[in-house]
Amino acid sequence: MIWRIIILLLFAQTYLLGQQQTSKDSVKTVDLNEVCIHESADPENQSFNFYKSSKLATTEDILSRMEGVNLIRRGAYGLEPTIRNYSAGQTNITIDGMRIYGACTDKMDPVSIYIEPVNLQSIQVAHGAAGALNGSTIGGQINFNLKEPDYFCNKKLHGQFSQSYATVNNGYNTTASLQQTLNKFSYRISGALRDADNYRSGSGTIIQNSGYHKSNVSTVLAYKIDSLQSLKLNYLGDWGKNIGYPALPMDVGLAKANIASLTHQLLFKGKYLQANEAKVYYNSIYHQMDDTHRSNIAMHMDMPGWSTTYGFYNNISTKKDFNLRLDYHRAQTRADMVMYPANEPIMYLQTLPENIFSDMGLAMSRKISLKHKQQVGFNARVDYISQSGMNGAGVKQWEVFDTDITEVKRNVLKNFNLHYGKFFKDKFFAKITLGYGERVATSNERYGYYLFNRQDQYDYLGNLSLKPEKSFQSELLFRYASKKAECSLNFFYHHTNDYIYAYRMAGYSQMTPGALGLKTYTNIAYAESRGGEMSLKYYISEKLTYIGTAKYVYALTNNGTPLPLVPPLKLQQALRYAFKFTQIQLEYDYAASQKRVNQDYGDKATPDFHLLNFRVSHNFKIKYGIIQIGAACENILNANYREHLDIGQVPRFGRNFTLNLSVLF
Amino acid sequence: MKRLFTLVTLLSLPFLITSCIKKEAKPKETETPKTTDTTPNNLVKLGETFINGAAAKAVVYGTKEPETGYNEIYVALFDSTDGSKLSRGHFKIVPMMDMGSMQHSAPVENSGDTASTNGYFKSAVIFSMAGSSEQWWLNISFHNHKNNKYGTGKFNLAVKSSSPAKFKSTVVAADNNSSVFISFVNPSKPIVGINDFEVVLHKKKSMMEYAPIDDYTIEIEPTMPSMGHGSPNNVNPTLTSKGHYKGKVNFTMSGLWRITLKLYKNDTLVSSDQYFEITIEE
Numbered sequence: 001m002i003w004r005i006i007i008l009l010l011f012a013q014t015y016l017l018g019q020q021q022t023s024k025d026s027v028k029t030v031d032l033n034e035v036c037i038h039e040s041a042d043p044e045n046q047s048f049n050f051y052k053s054s055k056l057a058t059t060e061d062i063l064s065r066m067e068g069v070n071l072i073r074r075g076a077y078g079l080e081p082t083i084r085n086y087s088a089g090q091t092n093i094t095i096d097g098m099r100i101y102g103a104c105t106d107k108m109d110p111v112s113i114y115i116e117p118v119n120l121q122s123i124q125v126a127h128g129a130a131g132a133l134n135g136s137t138i139g140g141q142i143n144f145n146l147k148e149p150d151y152f153c154n155k156k157l158h159g160q161f162s163q164s165y166a167t168v169n170n171g172y173n174t175t176a177s178l179q180q181t182l183n184k185f186s187y188r189i190s191g192a193l194r195d196a197d198n199y200r201s202g203s204g205t206i207i208q209n210s211g212y213h214k215s216n217v218s219t220v221l222a223y224k225i226d227s228l229q230s231l232k233l234n235y236l237g238d239w240g241k242n243i244g245y246p247a248l249p250m251d252v253g254l255a256k257a258n259i260a261s262l263t264h265q266l267l268f269k270g271k272y273l274q275a276n277e278a279k280v281y282y283n284s285i286y287h288q289m290d291d292t293h294r295s296n297i298a299m300h301m302d303m304p305g306w307s308t309t310y311g312f313y314n315n316i317s318t319k320k321d322f323n324l325r326l327d328y329h330r331a332q333t334r335a336d337m338v339m340y341p342a343n344e345p346i347m348y349l350q351t352l353p354e355n356i357f358s359d360m361g362l363a364m365s366r367k368i369s370l371k372h373k374q375q376v377g378f379n380a381r382v383d384y385i386s387q388s389g390m391n392g393a394g395v396k397q398w399e400v401f402d403t404d405i406t407e408v409k410r411n412v413l414k415n416f417n418l419h420y421g422k423f424f425k426d427k428f429f430a431k432i433t434l435g436y437g438e439r440v441a442t443s444n445e446r447y448g449y450y451l452f453n454r455q456d457q458y459d460y461l462g463n464l465s466l467k468p469e470k471s472f473q474s475e476l477l478f479r480y481a482s483k484k485a486e487c488s489l490n491f492f493y494h495h496t497n498d499y500i501y502a503y504r505m506a507g508y509s510q511m512t513p514g515a516l517g518l519k520t521y522t523n524i525a526y527a528e529s530r531g532g533e534m535s536l537k538y539y540i541s542e543k544l545t546y547i548g549t550a551k552y553v554y555a556l557t558n559n560g561t562p563l564p565l566v567p568p569l570k571l572q573q574a575l576r577y578a579f580k581f582t583q584i585q586l587e588y589d590y591a592a593s594q595k596r597v598n599q600d601y602g603d604k605a606t607p608d609f610h611l612l613n614f615r616v617s618h619n620f621k622i623k624y625g626i627i628q629i630g631a632a633c634e635n636i637l638n639a640n641y642r643e644h645l646d647i648g649q650v651p652r653f654g655r656n657f658t659l660n661l662s663v664l665f
Numbered sequence: 666m667k668r669l670f671t672l673v674t675l676l677s678l679p680f681l682i683t684s685c686i687k688k689e690a691k692p693k694e695t696e697t698p699k700t701t702d703t704t705p706n707n708l709v710k711l712g713e714t715f716i717n718g719a720a721a722k723a724v725v726y727g728t729k730e731p732e733t734g735y736n737e738i739y740v741a742l743f744d745s746t747d748g749s750k751l752s753r754g755h756f757k758i759v760p761m762m763d764m765g766s767m768q769h770s771a772p773v774e775n776s777g778d779t780a781s782t783n784g785y786f787k788s789a790v791i792f793s794m795a796g797s798s799e800q801w802w803l804n805i806s807f808h809n810h811k812n813n814k815y816g817t818g819k820f821n822l823a824v825k826s827s828s829p830a831k832f833k834s835t836v837v838a839a840d841n842n843s844s845v846f847i848s849f850v851n852p853s854k855p856i857v858g859i860n861d862f863e864v865v866l867h868k869k870k871s872m873m874e875y876a877p878i879d880d881y882t883i884e885i886e887p888t889m890p891s892m893g894h895g896s897p898n899n900v901n902p903t904l905t906s907k908g909h910y911k912g913k914v915n916f917t918m919s920g921l922w923r924i925t926l927k928l929y930k931n932d933t934l935v936s937s938d939q940y941f942e943i944t945i946e947e
Contacts, residue, residue: 299891339920341891347920348947349857393919396858400898400915450917511894511917 059115066125067490067533068551069142070567072107073646074454075245076169076199076653077212078252080110082645083127084492085529085555085566086139089442090469094143096234097134097279097313098261099359103287103305105335105352105444105451106248112144114238114257116192118162118175119218121145128473128494129437132415133325133363134313136383138437138471138496146234149179149186149222156180160664168634168656169199169211186222191215198244201651202640209244209251209293210650232263242293247648248454250303253290259283274317282310298513299342303351305335321367323379330358332390333443353394353405353447360384363415373423383413385440389447397449403464405447411468413438419475427482435473441466445500445521450511455564455647456602458519459510460502467523471496484539491532499527501557502601527563529555548573554596564601567644568594568608581620587613594644604649609641617660625665632658708739711822712803718816719754719809720745726785728853731801731824733792734831735848735865739785742807755779755808756786761819762793763800772846772867772875774907779810791848791867791875793834795826829942837928839935844869845878847926849941850909855916857945862902862914864926864941877908881935884927887914891921919945 060079063069071079072087083091093111094100102109124143125131131141150158159178165171177190197211216238223231240255261281268274289303311329335352365379389395389405398405415438421431441463444451448462472495479488501524508518531553538546549572555563569592577584589611597603617630635641638655646652704710708726715722726739738758742751756778760771772791792801798821806817831849836842846867852860862885866878883902888895902912916922922943928936 337918339892341921344891344921345919345944346947347889347892347918349918393857396856397917399858400896400917402898508897509895511892513892513894 059112059117059120062117062120063112063123063142065549065572066123067535067549068127068140069125070551070570070645071643072565073643073650073652074106074108074247074648075212075243075650076196076207076210077194077214077240077243078108078110078113078245080107081112081142082565082567083125083131083140083142084531084551084553085563087565089445090137090139090439092131092135092137092141092143094134094141095236095259096146096261096263097143097315098259098281098283099135099309099311099329099331100257100259100283100285101307101309101331101333101357101443103255103285103307103333103335104252104289105303105305105448106245106250106289106454108243108245108248108252108289109255109257109285109287112142113214113240114216114236114259115144115146116175116190116216116218118160118177118190118192119147119216119236121147127490128433128475128492129415129417129435129471130379130419130433130475132381132417132437133323133365133379134327135359135361136381136385136413136415136438136440138439138469138473138494146218146220146236147177147188147190148220148232149181149188158665160662162660162662164658164660166196166656166658168653169196171196171199184224186224187220189217189219191217200654202635202638202654203651204654205651207246207650210246212240212243214238214240214243214255228267228269230265232261232265234261234263235259244293247646247650249294249452250289250291250301251293252287253292253302254286254288256286257283258285272318272320274319276314276316278312278314280310280312282308284308300340302338302340303335304338305333305352307331307333321365323363323365325363326361327363328358328360330356331443332356334394348393349397349449350392350394351449351451352443353398353449354390354392355388355394355405355443355447356390357387357443358385373426375421377417377419377421379415379417381413381415383411383415383440385411385413387440387443387446394447394449398447401461405464407464409446409464411440413440413468421477427480429477429479429481431475431477431479433473433475433477435471435475437471437473438468439471440468441500441521450518452512452515453519453602456502456519456600457514457516458502458504459512459515459517461505461508461518461520463521466500466521467498469496469498469500469523486535486537488535489532490534491530493528493530495526495528497526498523499525499557501527504600525558527555527557529553529563529566531555543577543579545576545578546573547576561600562596562598562603564598564603565645566594566596568592568606582618583616585613585615587611587615589613591643603644606642606644606646606649609639609643610637611639611641612636625663628660628662628664630658630660630662632656632660634658711738712820714805714818714820715745716742716805716807716809716816716818719807719814720812721751721754721807721809721816723805723807723818725803725805725820731790731792731822732827732831733795733824734827735850736790736792738788738790740788740805741785742781742809744811750781750784751809751811752781752784753779753810755810756788757806758788758790759804759806760790760792761802761804762796763802767872769872770875772848772865772877774865791832791846791865792824793832793846794824796824798823829944831941833939833941835936835939837930837935839933840868840930845928845936846875847928847939851911852914852943855922855943855945857916857919860914860916862900862912862924864902864910866908866910866928879904879908880930881910882929882932883910883912884929885912885914885924886927887916887922887924889918889920890923916943916945919947 122145127140157180161176164173175192179188218236221233236259238257243252263279266276285307287305309331313327315325317323334354337351339347361383363381367377388408417435419433446462450459475492477490502519505518534550536548552569555566571590574587593608594606613634615632620627634656711725713724722743722745724741728737771793774789802821804819808815833847848865851863867875896915896917900913902910925940
């Protein structure tokens with residue numbers, strides 16, 4: 001059924017584009033080229049649908065407006081998504097369900113950097129243990145689905161070209177895509193080039209080392225075996241060069257990612273089974289931090305990192321909303337530090353000793369609709385995870401701490417999630433969710449060797465014997481939907497035992513020059529977090545739409561110490577006026593100040609800020625397609641501001657004018 | 666693409682849930698000198714001399730070319746009439762330096778053994794300065810138990826300056842202005858990780874007499890000079906025998922390390938500025 005809807009929608013879209021109808025709906029339909037079909041069927045993802053339809057939004061813009069999602073910022077590029085107060089190892093960030101591990105020990109390469117709006121189909125965000133279908137988690141998951149060719153449209157060649165310019169950093173962004181379906185084969189290829197210089201903050205200061213250069217290619221080749229089966233070969237390549245991270249002591253000289261997968265999709269004809277999807281995948285990431293563009297460097301330093309992951313999954317679903325998933329992946333990571341002192345031999349160590357992380361998981365989910373408009377859902381996942389250090393320099397380094405990192409650490413992780421929901425009078429919906437999730441220590445947390453953390457200026461040593469975090473979670477959701485308005489309200493409370501937390505190792509000294517000491521991780525008794533998200537979409541008139549979201553998190557350790565990097569209250573509102581081929585949008589963002597900080601971690605209080613953005617776009621019909629011109633002014637008030645999750649208190653963009661020209665055919 | 670196909674092929678094989686990691690082969694233990702006339706693989710021939718009066722010939726080996734600091738010496742003795750190996754006797758080395766206006770000796774460790782071990786009489790010489798083969802020589806005396814005859818011999822050898830320095834000499838004011846020699850023994854093959862650390866201390870009593878120091882305590886502090894950091898969990902060397910102090914030193918990365926020594930006598934710090942430098946190759 002879902003497939004049919006998708007087919008219809010895709011067809012409608014193509015048809016309307018091709019025919020260039022001028023009916024009232026066609027404005028929306030033109031925008032629909034960028035609207036995600038899966039997502040439109042997902043009422044929980046209003047903000048994605050809304051913001052994705054703006055041609056000028058980057059992946060990070062869209063992410064930052066999604067429920068519960070915040071971004072840790074280390075530079076103008078490579079923002080790391082977090083869910084509520086959960087980051088990195090506590091969440092699963094995947095592309096098409098593939099696990100990818102960053103090669104950078106400073107988290108400069110979150111998975112989201114490989115996603116460009118031009119290759120993005122949809123983003124699925126799941127909070128807490130509810131997001132554990134693809135992997136054990138306590139924080140949730142963000143899955144990016146890559147764009148696919150429109151298998152079912154006619155044989156016409158479709159494509160687009162888009163050029164944008166931003167004044168704040170002299171940034172050029174060029175994207176293009178082509179797609180076609182030829183009998184049994186379909187393909188889609190898209191590319192993006194991004195170049196930017198150092199940007200200017202609201203105070204007019206040029207932020208040094210903030211420019212970047214990158215290119216991205218995403219290709220998919222699909223083959224329809226018969227009416228029920230198809231094969232899909234995906235390749236995504238991403239190359240970054242001289243990417244500045246003003247918040248960190250080093251930049252990225254070179255970053256390379258090769259991400260490939262082969263997927264087999266099968267639909268069943270019978271009564272019970274719905275579909276089966278099997279995927280094998282491979283990705284390898286290389287990342288090289290360097291400091292050659294920095295001044296006042298005592299000694300040149302290289303920090304290359306490698307990450308190689310392969311895996312598979314098989315997901316089978318029945319017509320009664322039952323899903324069964326088996327997956328496996330194995331990741332091998334390593335990071336080196338090489339220093340070149342003047343007139344002295346080269347210094348070398350493995351800051352992340354080479355190690356293997358392997359994970360075999362079995363997951364199921366079931367949704368049952370009961371009478372009286374009630375529904376019950378259940379999902380569960382078990383993972384068998386093994387981690388071990390590999391023989392090499394890292395093993396010898398660790399002997400100094402009387403630790404044998406080749407010892408294999410095995411953990412069985414359990415995740416459960418149960419929800420009950422009920423509709424009241426069709427418009428109201430209430431849902432209660434109880435969940436339990438676990439997550440294992442990351443490679444950095446286990447094997448890291450004097451990893452420098454810019455935020456608190458400490459070197460970090462891993463702890464081989466960390467226990468998994470275990471989180472008990474409850475969520476309460478209220479939703480109201482009518483023709484005029486859609487509103488949702490979500491509250492959560494999470495209690496996480498054995499929370500992994502850093503403390504100072506007394507009597508041990510740092511390695512990094514200028515660092516304040518050495519820290520390591522331990523399991524503290526527990527940490528708690530609570531908060532909520534709210535969203536309201538209101539159709540003021542046929543042409544005027546309002547959307548507003550609010551998010552808030554309050555998180556503490558068992559001692560009452562605030563957890564680090566917890567975002568303050570944030571409100572994001574937008575008013576959109578859409579008339580025929582013109583769209584005007586005014587955005588207003590507000591973040592409260594954050595004074596509840598974790599001083600041990602180097603958190604600093606962040607003042608509140610107000611941000612105003614204005615966007616306008618207009619579409620012109622031409623013979624073979626559409627030309628879209630867009631312009632925006634971001635941070636109209638030229639506020640000198642930063643968000644609480646911005647590392648190193650580096651101010652963000654000042655007033656920025658952007659121009660965009662797109663051709664769609 | 667090629668990688669992908671390789672991957673697909675690989676993936677069709679059964680998955681290994683856990684990886685088998687082979688333990689690295691243990692480094693070969695230092696070969697003990699073999700009882701042959703030819704220079705053993707791990708030794709360097711320093712010279713040879715007839716022991717006049719004892720009907721013997723001494724062939725002297727070291728573990729390296731002679732240099733300032735601690736030098737292990739292995740001496741093979743042969744019957745000068747039939748060329749057979751001599752394994753029993755009293756053997757002694759005295760190093761000598763001719764500086765023109767004066768002569769002096771250097772600390773030496775003669776085992777006093779009456780039988781060779783694996784065909785060699787072992788001793789150690791601490792060359793206290795560099796010098797040419799006209800300046801340094803070794804006096805060798807031997808009481809041959811085979812024929813109960815006593816004799817001496819000598820041969821000259823050049824001593825180069827060890828680099829980085831493995832020998833330090835300092836005047837310790839707090840110990841009656843004694844000249845104290847600090848000689849670096851181990852680690853001779855430093856690695857990243859845990860290393861045995863060993864130094865030997867001597868006190869100069871006269872130009873010809875040097876005595877091991879057995880009443881000092883030593884603290885060590887390894888640092889990387891260009892980064893300023895140290896390493897954790899080192900074990901300060903303690904006296905084992907005859908001026909030898911053994912402990913553990915840890916290196917957390919490759920590169921240049923400096924091990925600074927603090928010497929205490931009767932809990933009083935008597936020297937704190939002597940150090941040895943070590944380079945660990947990548």
